[in-house]
Amino acid sequence: MKTHITVQAAVVTMLVAKRPALAKLPLRWELRGDGSIRVQMELHADQALVPQAAAELARAMRGAREETYDMPENGGTVTRGFQVEGQTSGVRVEFHCYQRGLRVDEGAAAAEGGEVA
Numbered sequence: 001m002k003t004h005i006t007v008q009a010a011v012v013t014m015l016v017a018k019r020p021a022l023a024k025l026p027l028r029w030e031l032r033g034d035g036s037i038r039v040q041m042e043l044h045a046d047q048a049l050v051p052q053a054a055a056e057l058a059r060a061m062r063g064a065r066e067e068t069y070d071m072p073e074n075g076g077t078v079t080r081g082f083q084v085e086g087q088t089s090g091v092r093v094e095f096h097c098y099q100r101g102l103r104v105d106e107g108a109a110a111a112e113g114g115e116v117a
Contacts, residue, residue: 008037011091019060025053036092039084047099054082057095061086064093077101 008031016022026045030038039057041050058064064086070078080102084095 011088015060019056021056039095041097050097050099054084058084061088
């Protein structure tokens, strides 16, 4: 059975209420037809905010599965992927975003939610 859109909207409201910083981040909340919610960074948003968005969402969902991984690029840089998935009030919530063009030393700071110069 598909989750009704009002339940999805209530889950978004609850997550933002738990972690008010989520409201200040450039996030797009997509209420999907299959009853899940996909969270993404807004197009052209500052990629430096990706680690913070992932951390805040994971804290709001408590018990969510978090994963961070690096994908090497040409020129000695990496793209760091951030993934947070979980269920809140029976609604599946997914976040998948990337930071591109990080130097290897920047990648470690970004994974910890630190600032990258």
